[in-house]
Amino acid sequence: MLARLVREPLVHFIALGALIFAAWYWINPPRPPVDEIVIDQPQLDHLKALWKAEWKRDPSPDDVKAIIDRHLRKEIFYLEAMRMNLDQNDEIIKRRLAQKMEAVAGDVSRLMKPVTDDELRIYMKRRPDLFAQPQSIGFRQVLFLTSERSAALATLAALREGNPVPEAQEDRMGVPNDWGVTAGPDIANAFGDDFAAELAKVPVGKWEGPIASGYGLHLVYVDKREDAHQPSFESVRPYVQREYDYQAQRDAEQAAYDALRKRYTVRITAEGVPADVQLALASQ
Structure with a gap:
């Protein structure tokens, strides 16, 4: 029976046709349907607005072509990457998506009613450490x-006698001679902690030194000193507002995380995790 089928011309025709179709598909494999990328008016307006924000002018026709080409390049590579699952287990993508989710959660804080001055004053009183003004010093240095x-010692004696700063010592090594009233932390950043600590001991109205820093040796004259203090609300209101908004956003993000966290269970199979950590995670 089998031998007879093998000799049938119809069988030969079917087998030959199958080979031809197999060869055709091997040479010209079927392509997936082409994805459609739509660039509507809001999308194009958004792309042009981004371009204008970067270049500070309206895009020309050539610029619009470049904008669209760049957008298509990004979209096509993005779609192909997603088709190939290149987003899986990518730490950079995970981090970026997590940041976007936090931003979405933080938007909740912006939907709240505007904060009043009374609320800002209460916040300022609760966090005096955020708004306290450090000691500030106005001084000259040589x-x-x-x-x-x-x-340096010879010049110090001359300065104490009322002589001017030698011309060769003016703004030496790019370091200004005159420093207006400057906060202690800023002085420490500029000259080092040891210099700032020694400068805080110098009496007002007298040349002293030399005091060492990373630059060398300094003769200093303190003409004004302001002690650390709590500023008035009116003088720092914009800063209080920024800090309040920042904290409100952080609180909104944390509240969103706490609510979402309840939807997930955590099971740790890895070794080396302390038992109290596992217990704490499991109980959340």
Whole structure:
């Protein structure tokens, strides 16, 4: 029976047709349907607005073509990447999506009614550490290299007698001689903590030194000192508003996370995790 089928011309025709179709599909594999990318008016307006924000002018026709080409390139590579599951287990993508989700959660805080001045005053009183003004000092300095201690001492004596700062010592190494009233932390950032601590001890109205810093040796004259204090609400209201808004957004994000966290259970199969950590996660 089998031998007879093998000799049938119809069987030969079917087998040959199958081989031809197989060869055709091997040479020209079927393509998936082409995805449609729509660029409607709101989309194009958005792309042009982004371009204008970067270049500070309206895009020309050539610029519009470049904008669309760049958008299509991004969209096509994005769609193909998603088709290939390249987004799976990618830490950068996970981090970015998590940030966007946090931003969505943070938007809740912006939907709340505007904060009043009374609420801002209460917030300021609750967080005095955020708004306290550190000690500030207005001073002059004259810079010498570490190897020029003798010259520094001679100049100190001359300055105490009322002589002007030597021309060769003006703005030496790019360091200004005159410093207006400057907050202690800013002085420390500019000259180092040790210099700032020694400068805080210098009496007002007298040349002193030399005080060492990373630049060298400094002769200093303090003309004003303001002690650390709590500022008035009116003088720092914009800063209080920014801090309040920031904290409100953080609180909204945390509340959203706490609500979402209840929808998930955590099971840790990895080794080396402390038992109290596992218990805490399991109980959430």
